[in-house]
Amino acid sequence: MTFSIVARVGDAYGVAVASKFLAVGAVVPGARSGVGAVATQSFARVAYIDELLERLKAGDDAEAAIAATTAADEGRDERQLGLVGPSSAATYTGANCLPWCGGVARDSGTAAYAIQGNILTGPDVVAEMERAWLASEGEPFARRLLAALGAGDAAGGDARGRQSAALYAVQPGAGYDSSGVLVDLRVDDHADPVREVGRLLGEWEMVFGHAEDVLPLEGDLADEVRGRLARLGHPNDDVAAALADWAGIVNYESRLSPEGIDGRVLEALRAATPN
Structure with missing residues (x-):
């Protein structure tokens, strides 16, 4: 069985x-x-x-x-x-x-x-x-x-x-x-x-899990992430701070990295804010 x-x-x-x-x-x-x-x-x-x-x-x-x-x-x-x-x-x-x-x-x-x-x-x-x-x-x-x-x-x-x-x-x-x-x-x-x-x-x-495939939050990517986070109610010129706020709500804190944004977190953020 x-x-x-x-x-x-x-x-x-x-x-x-x-x-x-x-x-x-x-x-x-x-x-x-x-x-x-x-x-x-x-x-x-x-x-x-x-x-x-x-x-x-x-x-x-x-x-x-x-x-x-x-x-x-x-x-x-x-x-x-x-x-x-x-x-x-x-x-x-x-x-x-x-x-x-x-x-x-x-x-x-x-x-x-x-x-x-x-x-x-x-x-x-x-x-x-x-x-x-x-x-x-x-x-x-x-x-x-x-x-x-x-x-x-x-x-x-x-x-x-x-x-x-x-x-x-x-x-x-x-x-x-x-x-x-x-x-x-x-x-x-x-x-x-x-x-x-x-x-x-x-x-x-x-x-x-832990951060993997980390992308630097710079240039166009930083602007994209900042905009998507604002749509979710986290407007902040400091994109890392906005990301940390959102990650704390969805329990992704373990995937935060001072080097940028985890690749899977980015996928989840994009899925949460469809174009």
Whole structure:
């Protein structure tokens, strides 16, 4: 009833998951900076999240951690897991998981992933997720997770349909107030939850991201930005001050730069003030 990717790139760990199940993000994903990430699904045992992460923290590799925790679980034949640690990755599908079910796991050293699903339309769901993950090398970590999830959804995903999706990732120093949360998004009940997570990721990047592709506020661009901000109720000869006022209202403060205007903020400003 669920498909997911658990992954690591450098010191970032994360999970992307979708299911024909209400609020899958409340059940399946878990991650801890410096330790690992896990997805527990198919009659999910939520306690696996802490148990598996603690075993990784204690030094077990992913396969050993899964073997030890499932051995003590009478319901192991119905469970499915993906687990990635600092130097290992593993996927587990119980003998009684509902078809199509299965997964794949790889660790290349600098990156690792475990992709798995159950009640899928077929094995191409997992295969397409793996293909998309590998093809997105070099892109931002959260975007790679989303690309894999989207590929699985496009390939058929959960055979019963769509309902919820989630994206959760951690990285030291990332996120709001350097909390270590790179991204934390849930769509609990939606006709197209993977697409909606993608839309929300774009909003997350605007609010919690940092300045990029900065353009100097000079000449014609400064005049354009000053005019557009005035139309939004922020008239000020000091264009940087006007920009800061507007950014504070729309929560783009983290993208402000003393060097000029962030490229995505400029796009948002233009969208808010169509010609």
